[in-house]
Amino acid sequence: MIERSRIESLLADLVRIESINPDLVEGGSGEGEIARLVADFLSRAGLESSCRGIGPASRAKPSPERSRRASRANAVGILKGSGGGRSLMFNGHLDTVGVAGMAEPFSGRVEGGRLYGRGSQDMKGGVAAALLAVEALARGARLKGDVVFAGVADEEYESKGTRALLKEFRTDAAVVMEPTGLEVVTAHKGFVWAEVRTLGRAAHGSRPEEGLDAIAFMGRVLGGIERLENELARRRHPSLGGGSVHASTISGGQEFSSYPAECKLRVERRLLPGENSQTFERELQQILSELSAADEAFRVKLEIGYSALALETPPATSIVRALMASAEKVLGPEVRLGAQSFWTDAALLSEAGIPSVLFGPGGEGLHSAEEYVLVEQVAQCAEVLAECAREFCNARA
Ligand SMILES: [Zn+2]
Incomplete structure (x- = not known):
């Protein structure tokens, strides 16, 4: 004692x-x-x-x-x-x-x-x-x-x-x-971090024919992430529940009167046993390549960060x-x-x-x-x- x-x-x-x-x-x-x-x-x-x-x-x-x-x-x-x-x-x-x-x-x-x-x-x-x-x-x-x-x-x-x-x-x-x-x-659970950057084209707000809106592009990415989250919630581990993904931080744009040239999103994915950073990379690539195929103006960069199993x-x-x-x-x-x-x-x-x-x-x-x-x-x-x-x-x- x-x-x-x-x-x-x-x-x-x-x-x-x-x-x-x-x-x-x-x-x-x-x-x-x-x-x-x-x-x-x-x-x-x-x-x-x-x-x-x-x-x-x-x-x-x-x-x-x-x-x-x-x-x-x-x-x-x-x-x-x-x-x-x-x-x-x-x-x-x-x-x-x-x-x-x-x-x-x-x-x-x-x-x-x-x-x-x-x-x-x-x-x-x-x-x-x-x-x-x-x-x-x-x-x-x-x-x-x-x-x-x-x-x-x-x-x-x-x-x-x-x-x-x-x-x-x-x-x-x-x-x-x-x-x-x-x-x-x-x-x-484990986790992995990633950063997604959508690229637009800066232009005067009065000239829609010249500008490309990077923030609106990111809206499409966020839609894909929400769909992924719903899908992950359905695949359940017996004691840990589902894996998950959420937006962590977002930034972009210059001022009211301009088309935003860039938008940056940080996301976190919580991992189940058997999943790793490549699992998340594949899931994000899938979302981004579908968006690219649907619109040739859509441009994006992906970087996978720190992860732990x-x-x-x-x-x-x-x-x-x-x-x-x-x-x-x-x-x-x-x-x-x-x-x-x-x-x-x-x-x-x-x-x-x-x-x-x-x-x-x-x-x-x-x-x-x-x-x-x-x-x-x-x-x-x-x-x-x-x-x-x-x-x-x-x-x-
Ligand atoms: Zn502790």
């Missing part, structure tokens, strides 16, 4: 450190300071630990403010097994989104069983649970397989932390402690079975196997050949003005994670 006061003080320490992702929000401090705290905790618990820099913020032309303050790092600890077992990773991101509109973003205040502050739920609560789990494991009987704790940078932007981690560390499975409300989550770990996978069994042992038979809509680093781990699941304490206020995590669920999560490591790592590799 982990003492409640110990959970609250560790979690409050994590929440009080501002670790806003500097690529997401100008002026954010990054993960340097929190990674040092985590690495120190791991060392004191008896793990081999290190703080690994992953380079500065990635956007071009960082402000002097940001380049002075932001530092990016992963904190990694290894609890060495005695050999012959399977290795398990606990992976949690140390960065948070911004704090606009929050009254006390870094208070770590506890009230009515809730601990408040930015990142308390997403996902310092899960990070604290895994830290306390590895500490308890380090004190107990030695496991056969290794346990790797990875506190990673940049999940809220481009996942540079987990990408860097994967160059050095491989385990037989991973648990990512995102807030699932203690549900064992084996699937979530969906997660789908089969329920029969050994990590899912070990985690389900451990959760049932600690929490009782009502533990559920589920799916989430939001993307996580578990998809990257899975893509690299490490079967991964999500399991973490719940609360409320993901990315919103008031965020909290339920302290009781942090405690339960820690116990389940420790039990899961005993179950998984002591089985033969």
Whole structure:
């Protein structure tokens, strides 16, 4: 049993450190300071630990403010097994989104069983649970397989932390402690971004014979995207529902009295397992080539951007079975196997050949003005994670 006061003080320490992702929000401090705290905790618990820099913020032309303050790092600890077992990773991101509109973003205040502050739920609560789990494991009987704790940078932007981690560390499975409300989550959607530019011809508004209206052209594209959205909603995955597509931003035109020369649309497609950026590229190409065939004046350019795959770990996978069994042992038979809509680093781990699941304490206020995590669920999560490591790592590799 982990003492409640110990959970609250560790979690409050994590929440009080501002670790806003500097690529997401100008002026954010990054993960340097929190990674040092985590690495120190791991060392004191008896793990081999290190703080690994992953380079500065990635956007071009960082402000002097940001380049002075932001530092990016992963904190990694290894609890060495005695050999012959399977290795398990606990992976949690140390960065948070911004704090606009929050009254006390870094208070770590506890009230009515809730601990408040930015990142308390997403996902310092899960990070604290895994830290306390590895500490308890380090004190107990030695496991056969290794346990790797990875506190990673940049999940809220481009996942540079987990990408860097994967160059050095491989385990037989991973648990990512995102807030699932203690549900064992084996699937979530992926996403892909694209930019469509329609090209018109600028002309004086009084001369329709000379002008071509790029914004009206984009209206046709938007019609095609709406039809695609309806079609995607009909093809349903058993636990994730349909894929989807929506317009994100649009801009174009010069002034009232001119035909717009260009219109730019950004779109996002959420992906189901088995779909990827080429899936969306084909769908958009189809829409655009039909529009081009129907009107020779219609001109368009397409660019596919950043993408990340969906997660789908089969329920029969050994990590899912070990985690389900451990959760049932600690929490009782009502533990559920589920799916989430939001993307996580578990998809990257899975893509690299490490079967991964999500399991973490719940609360409320993901990315919103008031965020909290339920302290009781942090405690339960820690116990389940420790039990899961005993179950998984002591089985033969
Ligand atoms: Zn998260």
